[in-house]
Amino acid sequence: xxxxxxxxxxxxxxxxxxxxxxxxxxxxxxxxxxxxxxxxxxxxxxxxxxxxxxxxxxxxxxxxxxxxxxxxxxxxxxxxxxxxxxxxxxxxxxxxxxxxxxxxxxxxxxxxxxxx
Numbered sequence: 001x002x003x004x005x006x007x008x009x010x011x012x013x014x015x016x017x018x019x020x021x022x023x024x025x026x027x028x029x030x031x032x033x034x035x036x037x038x039x040x041x042x043x044x045x046x047x048x049x050x051x052x053x054x055x056x057x058x059x060x061x062x063x064x065x066x067x068x069x070x071x072x073x074x075x076x077x078x079x080x081x082x083x084x085x086x087x088x089x090x091x092x093x094x095x096x097x098x099x100x101x102x103x104x105x106x107x108x109x110x111x112x113x114x115x116x
Contacts, residue, residue, distance in 0.1 A: 007023070007027050010023045011023055011024070
């Protein structure tokens with residue numbers, strides 16, 4: 001690529017507009033050849049725009065996560081209450097079986113004592 005001074009001299013010594021346009025076009029062509037990735041470069045504006053977009057998406061994800069967490073907590077509370085009820089029912093069921101068995105044991109022991 002020619003230097004900026006050489007480009008300036010080529011432009012100022014060009015005899016007409018057509019030649020100047022050709023010098024500028026050639027300079028752009030050399031610039032594109034030297035830096036083929038130039039159109040893909042991100043500017044500060046692009047980076048800031050991406051940053052703002054990402055911040056917005058992060059906030060949306062946070063809000064969704066809060067909602068999901070609250071839903072899971074609610075389901076957990078419901079499950080805990082259901083399990084407590086089931087445990088209470090099991091205790092009642094055990095007592096319904098144990099009390100008659102205890103009386104049966106006492107009666108059986110009393111009967112054995114009578115036989116002896």
